[in-house]
Amino acid sequence: MTKFSLLGLIRHAFGGPWPAQWSAASPKPRYDAIIVGGGGHGLATAWYLGSEHGLTNIAVLEKGWLGGGNTGRNTTILRSNYLWPESQGLYEHSLKLWESLSNALNYNVMYSPRGVLLLAHNHHDIQVARRHIHANRLSGIDNEWLTPEQAKDFCPLLNTSKNIRYPILGAALQRRGGTARHDAVAWGFARAASALGVDIIENCEVTGIDRDATGAVAGVQTTRGAIRTTRLGVSAAGHSSVLMAMAGVRMPLESYPLQALVSEPVKPAMPCVVMSNTIHAYMSQSDKGEMVIGAGTDAYNSYSQTGGLHISTHTLEAICELFPRVRRLRMLRNWGGIVDVTPDRSPIVGTTPVPGLFVNCGWGTGGFKATPGAGHVFAHTIATGAPHPINAAFTLDRFRTGRLIDEAAAAAVAH
């Protein structure tokens, strides 16, 4: 792997194509560990397994192409302003890793801490936002309250008029929140993992999970043949229920289409990320200039990777009211990703009833922000066979014990 540097950039400007950034591997008969799912989470897990735990005889199996699932379909928002201590620990761990990720990977993931503004439109919103701010500050996580005027100063595009249907009464701002380039995250992890000797195998769909006489994982069946392993990490987002069913494990998950849209590219106008859960709209501007807009999930579970038009229409109506100056922008693309949602809207990262089978799922509508943190603690879980203190509470068993991490009712923010 050639290290990226200013000198290298200048040299390549004068000729010669860039080499492939990771090798296209073919499946070997046996690996020490296999990760199912070549999105950001799976690739990050592979890299941390190699770089922190010395496990390099491992493979990442991806049924399509790298980062072609939710990694390439999300709205790239990063933040850690969650309510409960368990969530704060996990998401803040991730946000800290984002801050140094480009250096760690020698790959520019374009982490941009431009600030995430969460709008309050009614009395309840104000109470919830301020409760979050207090909870975050007690945990050492930055979050602050802005008046409508201060919010307008921070994001001049905002319509802070009092004469709209849902006037802005204030906002919570996490300045360290922001965005990152989603494709670069998958590519950066893939490149760094490949350099350590990890096999990254695309177009390889897992069709079955083999178990030995004791019930432990013995390998997987794939569209490219059988592969043996004793440690299997499932990191398959919307398809987690399907994969876990291959090992006979029923999951507390339902998969929904979540939509996003981008506009035609325009000059820089939107300095930060704005989220409004109450009227369900969020928007930021990509470095290419497109307005990136997140909509909601459909009401029913589905694997269609598309969503109802009335869902995105609802969001665009809210966007037009909040940002009247973007009303005449045309939307270039609209797509859906399949997100796996848990009953308490918190992820599941840990062991399963099947020995050798580990799962990282249930990130719902907000898994991108957790990519490095989830990969880091999931790698620890796979390598040592026990969870890291940071993901210890995010067990599959919590739905039996009742120790839920209820961000569904508590957060009142789109995840």
Added chain:
Amino acid sequence: MLLIHCPVCAMDRPECEFRHAGEAHVARPADPNAATDEEWASYLYHRSNPKGVIAERWRHVHGCGRYFNALRNTVSDRILVTYRSGQPRSEGTP
């Protein structure tokens, strides 16, 4: 937006008249005091979430107000059949 046949009203109506109400045929433990934690977790939280045909509940909130069941393919979102609550899971023929 789906076009859903309400078996009570006997009419095809747009999805926005209905509320989705989760997987169908998930039975509450018959004797709550005797149910184990595993049985409660299964009833409350564990779902089949199939990639294929699912039996699910809908409620015609802006119509008759009644719950009913539907078989729907979760890949194509095509509804195969709808049938009244209380009936066993349909075989798929309308």
